[in-house]
Amino acid sequence: xxxxxxxxxxxxxxxxxxxxxxxxxxxxxxxxxxxxxxxxxxxxxxxxxxxxxxxxxxxxxxxxxxxxxxxxxxxxxxxxxxxxxxxxxxxxxxxxxxxxxxxxxxxxxxxxxxxxxxxxxxxxxxxxxxxxxxxxxxxxxxxxxxxxxxxxxxxxxxxxxxxxxxxxxxxxxxxxxxxxxxxxxxxxxxxxxxxxxxxxxxxxxxxxxxxxxxxxxxxxxxxxxxxxxxxxxxxxxxxxxxxxxxxxxxxxxxxxxxxxxxxxxxxxxxxxxxxxxxxxxxxxxxxxxxxx
Amino acid sequence: xxxxxxxxxxxxxxxxxxxxxxxxxxxxxxxxxxxxxxxxxxxxxxxxxxxxxxxxxxxxxxxxxxxxxxxxxxxxxxxxxxxxxxxxxxxxxxxxxxxxxxxxxxxxxxxxxxxxxxxxxxxxxxxxxxxxxxxxxxxxxxxxxxxxxxxxxxxxxxx
Ligand SMILES: Cc1cc2nc3c(=O)[nH]c(=O)nc-3n(C[C@H](O)[C@H](O)[C@H](O)COP(=O)(O)OP(=O)(O)OC[C@H]3O[C@@H](n4cnc5c(N)ncnc54)[C@H](O)[C@@H]3O)c2cc1C
Ligand code: FES
Ligand code: FES
Numbered sequence: 001x002x003x004x005x006x007x008x009x010x011x012x013x014x015x016x017x018x019x020x021x022x023x024x025x026x027x028x029x030x031x032x033x034x035x036x037x038x039x040x041x042x043x044x045x046x047x048x049x050x051x052x053x054x055x056x057x058x059x060x061x062x063x064x065x066x067x068x069x070x071x072x073x074x075x076x077x078x079x080x081x082x083x084x085x086x087x088x089x090x091x092x093x094x095x096x097x098x099x100x101x102x103x104x105x106x107x108x109x110x111x112x113x114x115x116x117x118x119x120x121x122x123x124x125x126x127x128x129x130x131x132x133x134x135x136x137x138x139x140x141x142x143x144x145x146x147x148x149x150x151x152x153x154x155x156x157x158x159x160x161x162x163x164x165x166x167x168x169x170x171x172x173x174x175x176x177x178x179x180x181x182x183x184x185x186x187x188x189x190x191x192x193x194x195x196x197x198x199x200x201x202x203x204x205x206x207x208x209x210x211x212x213x214x215x216x217x218x219x220x221x222x223x224x225x226x227x228x229x230x231x232x233x234x235x236x237x238x239x240x241x242x243x244x245x246x247x248x249x250x251x252x253x254x255x256x257x258x259x260x261x262x263x264x265x266x267x268x269x270x271x272x273x274x275x276x277x278x279x280x281x282x283x284x285x286x287x288x289x290x291x292x
Numbered sequence: 293x294x295x296x297x298x299x300x301x302x303x304x305x306x307x308x309x310x311x312x313x314x315x316x317x318x319x320x321x322x323x324x325x326x327x328x329x330x331x332x333x334x335x336x337x338x339x340x341x342x343x344x345x346x347x348x349x350x351x352x353x354x355x356x357x358x359x360x361x362x363x364x365x366x367x368x369x370x371x372x373x374x375x376x377x378x379x380x381x382x383x384x385x386x387x388x389x390x391x392x393x394x395x396x397x398x399x400x401x402x403x404x405x406x407x408x409x410x411x412x413x414x415x416x417x418x419x420x421x422x423x424x425x426x427x428x429x430x431x432x433x434x435x436x437x438x439x440x441x442x443x444x445x446x447x448x449x450x451x
Binding site for chain 2: 001002003004005006007008009011032035036039040042043052054056104105106107108110111191192
């Protein structure tokens with residue numbers, strides 16, 4: 001039987017209260033949101049916090065998907081299901097719904113949160129790759145104020161983020177752009193499983209020219225969940241099969257996959273290239289308003 | 293610590309260790325053993341109960357986190373001595389063999405039907421995709437849920 005080690009439990013009543021509790025209890029205190037990454041880690045003793053600070057009561061403050069100025073803002077306590085069912089998310093970035101449809105299973109999606117996902121920063125986390133694709137920013141608060149961090153500076157490595165021990169992630173902000181399409185392609189061994197490999201694509205078009213692009217990669221050890229080389233090839237190019245092939249080769253090269261029970265490294269590298277092609281095709285069709 | 297929550301409509305209060313998982317609270321503290329406990333790793337779904345109005349895997353929720361919330365377990369499907377159509381469907385369509393996965397399957401099925409009273413096969417399979425059945429091959433579970441969709445009246449009678 002797997003059970004967490006003894007731990008103290010506190011409930012935060014507000015964002016400021018959560019920060020005050022983190023400060024009072026020190027670095028061995030951890031926030032708990034959905035608990036669907038943290039509790040499994042605690043059962044396995046991969047995490048051993050002394051104190052859990054439950055932030056589920058902050059849903060009113062932190063669970064939302066809304067437009068604010070030029071950004072689509074997703075609150076940290078938004079559950080996976082809420083993002084999947086948010087019309088405004090799908091209207092601007094189809095990739096969000098593509099990804100949410102294949103993150104875990106429907107029951108897990110009732111509990112797991114957007115904030116917990118990106119703070120967990122598991123190398124296979126789908127939303128980390130999605131937000132890297134979209135050039136999102138994370139809004140983080142501590143007692144000394146609020147700061148905004150670009151995704152590249154947010155993910156510092158496997159299971160490591162820019163969120164400090166007495167800080168809380170408030171929301172993710174995705175810049176809204178016109179003339180763009182986005183898509184997410186994931187291969188998993190069975191329904192509800194983590195990715196063998198997953199790739200996100202953003203394509204912004206001006207006529208027959210790609211003005212900007214994003215390529216995000218999950219589960220293949222890509223730095224910051226992204227392929228800068230593929231994005232470089234796409235910018236300014238024609239959205240053609242030849243361009244997508246070149247981007248796919250670059251994305252494969254930006255990977256550093258490990259062989260494990262989900263497959264050998266060379267298979268994953270191959271898959272990263274193929275899924276890059278597919279995601280780019282779909283994102284391009286959507287940018288042109290051609291595909292549902 | 294002291295927790296208070298509403299389980300199947302009744303308020304319950306207990307002194308617990310904060311690390312206690314909701315599934316063990318339900319089974320051991322409350323003696324409601326209809327909720328099963330299987331993989332322990334949030335993969336099998338036999339531990340599914342409703343928290344407020346949504347199915348959750350109770351092996352991956354602390355009982356402390358349920359403090360102040362409403363929990364509904366499989367024992368609450370039956371109303372006024374009558375079976376929920378989902379239960380009747382599982383009986384009529386042989387939706388179970390060993391029955392180990394059944395409580396979780398039925399709680400998710402009830403939730404699905406409340407939101408979508410006429411789901412097609414693909415929708416049913418998607419809804420239970422986080423739950424594992426080692427016996428039926430799922431075919432009869434899908435039929436059982438369809439049966440319940442086609443016989444909604446029984447729930448009105450017994451609600
Ligand atoms: C069976 C199963 C399958 C899954 N499959 C997938 C999958 O296919 N793809 C995928 O991407 N994910 C998958 N997940 C992970 C799932 O998405 C988790 O819910 C998610 O990773 C963590 O969200 P949470 O709210 O449960 O976080 P928690 O477990 O509560 O927290 C995770 C970490 O984030 C920290 N944290 C949480 N919120 C904040 C905040 N606001 N500010 C600062 N720190 C915070 C916590 O302290 C903790 O360190 C799966 C999980 C399970 C159980
Ligand atoms: S025991 Fe909870 S999902 Fe298996
Ligand atoms: S009936 Fe045996 S596991 Fe489903």
